[in-house]
Amino acid sequence: MLILQMSGIKLVVLHKHLRNKRREDKHEKEKVQRWKNALTQAADLCGEDLKNADNGNEAKFIKKILGEVNKQLYSKYQLDNEHLVGITSRVKVLSNFLDIEKSGSKDVVRMIGILGMGGIGKTTLAKTIYNKFERIFEGRSFLANVREVIAHQPINGLVGLQEQLLNDILKNEGIKVGSVAKGTEMIKKRLPCKRALVIIDDVDDLQQLEEIARARDWFGPGSRIIITTRNKHLLVQVGVDSTYVAEEMDEEEALELFSWHAFKRGYPDQEYLDLSKRVIRYCQGLPLALRVVGSFLIKRTALEWESQLERLERSPHEAITKILRISFDGLPDRIDRSTFLDISCFFIGMDKEYVTQILDGCGFSATLGIPILIERCLVTVSEQNKLMMHDLLRDMGREIVYENADGHPENFSRLWKREDVTDILSDKSGTKKIGGVALDSDLDMTRFSAQAFTNMKKLRLLHLSRVELTGEFKDFPKNLMWLSWHYFPLESMPDDFPMQPKLVVLDLQYNSLKILWKDCKV
Structure with missing residues (x-):
């Protein structure tokens, strides 16, 4: 009825317009006829009667119509998101954090964090949430790859993100802010009236985040702000209401996702099943790795699959390492990077306090x-207080050591690979660049000369x-901080074993000792 009345008014106006335009050219008449046809079609559309809807409450009725129009007009905001494997259960948990159903006009603004290592699927989950709920908000904005955008253009990149946020939510395409300060001020002034869904994807810097969404009152009541990041401390600094920790895929989910990329369907060819399972074990439930390796292996022979798996055992795929390394390169201090490399080479599976003592x-x-x-999601701690690390992060750390030495083991800062x-010990080719060595022999006892460490x-x-070391120890390194020598074969430490004034931990488990030292050496 509302539409008919509005159309009737317009038709009256159209009638007057026709009367005044009788003498105008053919083009003008055709234009008016198109208007008339459009208004006639609008009048014939099915709708709802105000008398029978919302108890005659005109405000509620209009709001309902606007909401429906909004849904139809802005379906164009849906984001591409292919092969959503295992997403339903994750979306359900995150939806509970968002508490969308209670986000009415008087509701509070909620900030939610999605946390996880690189490639774990944070962005995919955020896109799915966006597509599921964007229609019920007055405004919406998905700010993608924030870290990367700002890294490439520190000032213009942030200004561009502010402009995107304003244009998206205000449904405008011409807003320009000119500077970060002006953009921040405009967001504070113009968005508090809009109930918005905002996704800030892959952010790692508090100051940059604060120029986009510093406070909840920058957005209208009922708004939801979702932040994806690899940095848990950032979410603490922002003060998010809840944090969803993205989880690795289980074996069944991993096989399905890998198959979509390797076979273009949700299951592998039977003759490739065992090879596919080897890939799944290698990827350890990381969606990024499953996509990268699957896409690489599509349409390749079984022999080529075998060859690629052998390559991956020697060194990780560059496309995977590139994404994972972002977290490493983003560490705030050089010594934090050294700590990560030490853990990846020597201390995975060891007690957190034990390792902390050594590295301190x-x-x-x-x-x-x-x-x-x-x-930063580079290391985790088990229930038994053991330091743990995803296998691909471990491989990435070791690859960094390899690259820094141009592939020459004698120049490695850390040696962990048995071969x-x-x-190095057989050739006595070690150098002063070597800061750590680990060797677990697979034999009953392996012998080397102590001079190999000179x-x-x-x-x-x-x-x-x-391992047994023979010969003189007088030139053995004198700056050891961790000496772990399991199955030590002698009844006492050699008399010429040098003093170790910096030694923090001496670990001689499963030894044959009867006396440690005749004289104090530590």
């Missing part, structure tokens, strides 16, 4: 550094298991 002794301030690694350590002047971390 190395001057790495690990009491602070390890929590930073945990906040490399064996070659040139490792900066050696601070040494782990040996089922």
